Amino acid sequence: MSELKGKKISFIGGGNMAQALISGLLARGIKPNDITVADPSQDIRDVLKSQKINTVDPTGTTDINNPQIAAKTADVIVLAVKPQVMDKVVADFADVLDRQLVISVAAGLSTDSLSKMLGGYQNIVRAMPNTPAMIQKGATGLYANDSISETDKQLAATLMAASGLVSWVEQEDQLHAVTAVSGSAPAYFFYMIESMIEAGVEQGLDRKQAAALAMQTALGAAQMAITSGEAPAELRRKVTSPNGTTQAAIESLQQDDFAGIIKKAMQACYTRSEQISQELAD
Numbered sequence: 001m002s003e004l005k006g007k008k009i010s011f012i013g014g015g016n017m018a019q020a021l022i023s024g025l026l027a028r029g030i031k032p033n034d035i036t037v038a039d040p041s042q043d044i045r046d047v048l049k050s051q052k053i054n055t056v057d058p059t060g061t062t063d064i065n066n067p068q069i070a071a072k073t074a075d076v077i078v079l080a081v082k083p084q085v086m087d088k089v090v091a092d093f094a095d096v097l098d099r100q101l102v103i104s105v106a107a108g109l110s111t112d113s114l115s116k117m118l119g120g121y122q123n124i125v126r127a128m129p130n131t132p133a134m135i136q137k138g139a140t141g142l143y144a145n146d147s148i149s150e151t152d153k154q155l156a157a158t159l160m161a162a163s164g165l166v167s168w169v170e171q172e173d174q175l176h177a178v179t180a181v182s183g184s185a186p187a188y189f190f191y192m193i194e195s196m197i198e199a200g201v202e203q204g205l206d207r208k209q210a211a212a213l214a215m216q217t218a219l220g221a222a223q224m225a226i227t228s229g230e231a232p233a234e235l236r237r238k239v240t241s242p243n244g245t246t247q248a249a250i251e252s253l254q255q256d257d258f259a260g261i262i263k264k265a266m267q268a269c270y271t272r273s274e275q276i277s278q279e280l281a282d
Contacts, residue, residue: 003151003158004030010070012089013080014039014048014055017105020134021078022053024162027136038070058092072096076159079104079114083280087117094118101152103127103159107179108276110172111145122147125156128178129163131186138164141178143171176273180266183273188265193218 009025011018014037022035032052039045045055058067071077071093081089083106094117102124104114111124118124125148129140140160144153153168160166169175193214200210225232240246 003155004076006034007075007155008034008036008073009076009078009159010036010038010074011078011080012038012067012070012093014041014044015080016131016134017129018078018080019044019047020129020131020136020138021080021105021159021163022048022051024133024136024164025159026051028162030162036070036074038067058089067092068096071100074100076101076103076155078159079106081106083107083109083276086114090114090117094121097121097123099123101125101148101155103156105129107183108273108280110277110281111143113281123152124148125153126172126175127156127160128175128183129160130182130184133163136163139182140164140166141175141182142166142168143175144168145172176270176277179273180269184269188262189218 004025009030011022018037018039022037025035026032033054036054036056037045037048038056038058039048040057040059042057045057048055056067056070077097077100079086079090079102086104086106086109097118100123102114102118102121103126104111104124105127106114107128109126111126114124114126115122122145125142125144127140127142129138132138133140140163142153142156142160144156148156157166157168167178169178193211196214197207197210200214201207205213224235228235230238236250240250
């Protein structure tokens with residue numbers, strides 16, 4: 001966190017993802033008074049104020065509520081509003097940008113589109129986080145164009161790392177794959193856990209018991225995959241005894257082309273990500 005020490009960080013939008021990032025920053029020792037959040041929701045501002053974070057009401061009429069203040073005094077600006085309203089939101093402060101690093105967590109908005117919204121401003125990094133960022137277990141893909149300095153790239157990586165793993169991509173289009181592999185992927189795992197719970201209930205377990213077993217198994221399997229140093233395929237092989245129960249389950253999945261189903265779902269995600277980017281660019 002040394003790169004962020006003493007830096008002023010402003011969030012435009014204070015919703016779930018912004019609060020997840022803020023929680024990570026606070027946990028890593030960033031001072032609350034170095035963070036400012038501009039959000040029109042009084043409830044959100046009250047939650048943030050209770051954490052000693054500076055807040056701005058961008059719909060207010062007084063100077064202290066001018067969103068330009070949040071942008072002008074910042075070293076880093078995190079754009080955490082819906083892409084459909086981004087153009088309107090950034091119009092309130094685009095003309096005060098001169099040196100700030102802008103990080104966008106808005107899905108689908110390209111750096112070119114953001115730059116146009118910001119009057120040609122180029123110092124932009126795109127981030128594709130996922131919802132486990134809310135518990136500092138997120139995975140975020142990052143992209144920066146050639147105009148971003150190494151110092152600002154490190155600054156962006158450090159800020160996003162407060163909520164979990166970060167990984168840079170070389171081409172902006174690769175963020176579509178990041179969306180498929182991690183951005184949307186928590187839902188795939190939730191769906192699998194949901195299905196396992198239902199199957200467990202059908203096989204005689206009560207719902208609470210089935211849920212506890214399925215969720216703990218998902219957690220344990222993920223932790224083993226992260227820490228063992230072995231490929232997931234090898235971990236699967238080791239737990240699959242010949243002619244045993246696991247082999248029966250795996251063979252059933254293979255017969256139903258489980259791998260193909262996952263690939264097809266991820267391709268649908270990738271394609272929709274491309275479509276959204278095009279829609280937002282038009």
